[in-house]
Amino acid sequence: MSDICVVHLVRKKNGLEPFRDFLASYLAYPAGVDHDLLILYKGFNREADIAPYQKLLEDVPHSFLRFADFGFDLRPYFIAAEKHPSQYFCFLNSWSVILDKDWLLKLYRHINQPGVGLVGATGWPSVPPSLSPPQKNRPLWKKLLMPLVWKILRFRYGMYYDYFPHYYIRTNGFMIARESMMKIRRGLILTKMHTCRLESGKNSITKQVEQMGLKCMVVGKNGMGYDKQEWNASNTFWCGTQDNLLISDNLTRKFDTASLECRQKYELFAWGELLNESQGKAVDN
Numbered sequence: 001m002s003d004i005c006v007v008h009l010v011r012k013k014n015g016l017e018p019f020r021d022f023l024a025s026y027l028a029y030p031a032g033v034d035h036d037l038l039i040l041y042k043g044f045n046r047e048a049d050i051a052p053y054q055k056l057l058e059d060v061p062h063s064f065l066r067f068a069d070f071g072f073d074l075r076p077y078f079i080a081a082e083k084h085p086s087q088y089f090c091f092l093n094s095w096s097v098i099l100d101k102d103w104l105l106k107l108y109r110h111i112n113q114p115g116v117g118l119v120g121a122t123g124w125p126s127v128p129p130s131l132s133p134p135q136k137n138r139p140l141w142k143k144l145l146m147p148l149v150w151k152i153l154r155f156r157y158g159m160y161y162d163y164f165p166h167y168y169i170r171t172n173g174f175m176i177a178r179e180s181m182m183k184i185r186r187g188l189i190l191t192k193m194h195t196c197r198l199e200s201g202k203n204s205i206t207k208q209v210e211q212m213g214l215k216c217m218v219v220g221k222n223g224m225g226y227d228k229q230e231w232n233a234s235n236t237f238w239c240g241t242q243d244n245l246l247i248s249d250n251l252t253r254k255f256d257t258a259s260l261e262c263r264q265k266y267e268l269f270a271w272g273e274l275l276n277e278s279q280g281k282a283v284d285n
Contacts, residue, residue: 004035004108005086009073011094012043016052018094023056025098032105037062038084040076042094043069072195073171074186081181088112090175095250100221103246107175110217110225117214118206120174121247122237123228124270125165126200160193160201164272167228168206169216170237171199173247176209184208220244238270 008026010019026037037060044050044066054064065083067076077091088111090104100106110119184205188194198204206216217225218234221244226234235244238255245252255266268275 001085002034002036003087004033004090004104005038005080005084005088006031006035006090006092006104007038007040007077007080007084008092008096009040009042009076009094010053011069012041012049013069014094019053020056021097022092022094023060027060029098029101029103032102033108035090035104036084036086038080039064040080041066042076043067070190072189072192074195074198075189077171078181078184078186078189081178086178088175088177089181091171091173092247093172093249096173097248097253099245099248102223106221106223106246107219109223110219111175111177113225115213115215116217116225117180117209117212118169118174118176118216119219119225120169120171120216121219121245122170122172122249122252123167123216123218123226123231124170124200124237125167125228125231125272125274126161126163160197162202165274166200167216167231168200168204169218170249171205172249172251176205180209180212180214183212219246221246232271232274238266239275 008022039053039057039062041050041053041064045068047066050064050066065076065080067079073091073093077089080091081089088108090107092098107119107121110116185203185208186198189198200206209216215227217227218231218236219225220234220236226236231237232239235241237245237252242248242252242255248256255263258266
């Protein structure tokens, strides 16, 4: 058994292709440090359902667990940490694709530093309350209705979330010590709202780790760790060219394939007035 366990979630609902993409990247880019690989099969009701996935993994050392398709990503993560005795866990969701060699070593070097409690490939300061998402390709009725919907959402938002900038590590790819993971107060994880609150709400994983007196950092492809005030200039999630991404997911790939105009809207939606700060840093450098 290794001190590090890489946990990858596989959802039957997503089909085989996302897993092929992940596995191709996992085999193409050496992790750089010894680890166990644990596959979480979510929504596979029969043993026979996982056969195509196990066939792809026949030459890859790993273990696996099966779960019913409820509880979203985070519930299986906590169960995996309870069952597997590794000291550190790196959780990768079903859309994760590794982008560089030594990716796990880069994460591990930072999570293993004194005073650091959570690291991830991407972080976000939550939604700027004065902005709404890009409206491209939405029907007219949605474009007309969305301003009212957003007013209602902003009111409810304040009940469960801190206002912008409210930094949190995205759970598409993150690393944490088992000891810290077991201290997280998670409550029920039955709905999408429960999951969102635990990822980015007032009592999020990031918030709880900070309450332990530990820092939360984004780690780039360049191996550097970024404190939350630097995330907007890290060239990772929805900023710049995203060339410093260590691990991609469906949302970062959506940004990559969008038009320049749409990318600018996504960037503004994600970072708001913090964009001016990051551009200032780029000029200063």
